[in-house]
Amino acid sequence: MDTNHSVSTHYWHELDNGKLQCDLCPRFCKLNDGQRGLCFVRGRVGKEIRMLSYGLSSGFCIDPIEKKPLNHFFPGTPVLSFGTAGCNLACRFCQNWDISKSRETDRLCDSASPEQLVSTAVANNCRSIAFTYNDPVIFHEYAIDVAKACHQHGLQSVAVSAGYVCPKPREEFYQHMDAANIDLKAFTERFYKKICGGELAPVLDTLEYIHHQTDTWLEITTLLIPGENDSDREIAQLSRWICTQLSDEVPLHFTAFHPDWKMLDHPPTPLETLQRARMIAREEGLRFVYTGNLPDPEGNTTYCPECNRPLIKRAGYMILDWSLTPQGCCRYCGHQLAGRFEPTPGNWGSRRLPVSINR
Structure with a gap:
């Protein structure tokens, strides 16, 4: 070895x-x-x-923070994103399977120390660094060291994870994370066991831990797969659990599946399914529900939960209109919007920019 x-x-x-x-x-x-x-x-x-992969990566790219997806965490800003190889789940529908399912060390063709990553992020005016493309749980030590280096230079650290982690390492990990998007893949043990090779309960524990016991800003994503996790009943149960066990202000993203990896026999998710899921989640009490992977202006817009005026209008990952005060409040009624905001939004737009690491 x-x-x-x-x-x-x-x-x-x-x-x-x-x-x-x-x-x-x-x-x-x-x-x-x-x-x-x-x-x-x-x-x-x-x-x-x-x-065995400390400091190694499958590549580095600057993304809009909305692509993680995080809609309430310094909107419009660029984030330096990277992942390694491998994963601790076995999702049959994996959209990044060439990275997460890789068992070849030649996928890890780039290397960078935490300090080099931070230097590159600063040189490219990034607001944060994201551990993404595959799950940072498995490169725990590397991610934490990068997060520590981020904080020494005024950058934020972002984890994009499935939340499949044990309590003790979870506690250490989220001491260092400023934001997280957790992939809640479904709301049944059947789905997790049959399609992901895991269990639902540990993921729910992680969500409760992050929201109630850390300062990490939390958003949640559920990829809706036709015939598997897109029933009205399951969407309502999932949304109700978030509303009652976490908060009605935790943003939830419903995103569209496309056939990939070992689920080529399932059709793509129709836009109507995402829109229906968004309606159900809002009826269950969630204030911020978004749609993704398909064009949907209403599903991309952040509305004030008090006066229902549009506060952040988006076209995909690009901000079109901004109606927040410098304090992050609704310009119309003064309601404080949940999230992390700067006085003005970033202007990175929807670009995806591969980068080389500063040596």
Whole structure:
């Protein structure tokens, strides 16, 4: 096993049979020497479990923050985005399968230290750095070190995650994250077990932990797959749970599925499904519900929850109109909008810009 770019990890213990159990996520991989976990980037080397991809990435790109998606976290600003390889879930519909399902180290063709990442972000006027494309849970140590470097230079750290993580590493991780978008893939254990190879309950625990016990700004995304998780009943249950167990001000994004990876037999999600889901979620009490991956001006707009005036109009990832005061309040009625806002929006637009890391 190649141990270049490897670092020691803390979340594991030895079993009576001599195997080492990884305690980072609820998958609890049990490894003999030389074996990797399902995530691919953590493996046993001798008497410890190490992270084997520290400082390595499948590429770096500057995105609009709305693409994460985060609509209430410094709107309009650019975010330096990167991921590694592998994942700790096995979603049959994965939209980034070439990265997250990779078991080849040649996917990790770029490298960068935390300081180099921050230098590149600053040089490109980014407001934040995002751990995305695959789940930062599996590159826990690297993500935390990058987040620490961000904070030393006035940048924000953003986690795009499925929330499939154990309590102790979760607590350490979110001490360092300024915002998170958690992928709530469905609201049934059947879906998680059959289609994702995981469990729903740990994800709900993560959502409650982030919202109630951290200062991390939280938004949630659910990809709607025709015939799998798009029934009125499930959408209502999911929305009601967010409203009652978290808050009616947690933004929820319904996004459109396109056939990919091992679910090529399912049709793309119609716009009407997203619009219906948005209506149901709003009827259940959620104040900020968005649609994504398909053009939908109303579903891209942020409305004031008090006077229902449009406050942020968007075309996809581009801001068209801004009706917030410098204090982040509705210009019409004075209501304080939930989120993190600067006096004026960013003007990055919808660009996606691949970048090289400053050496």
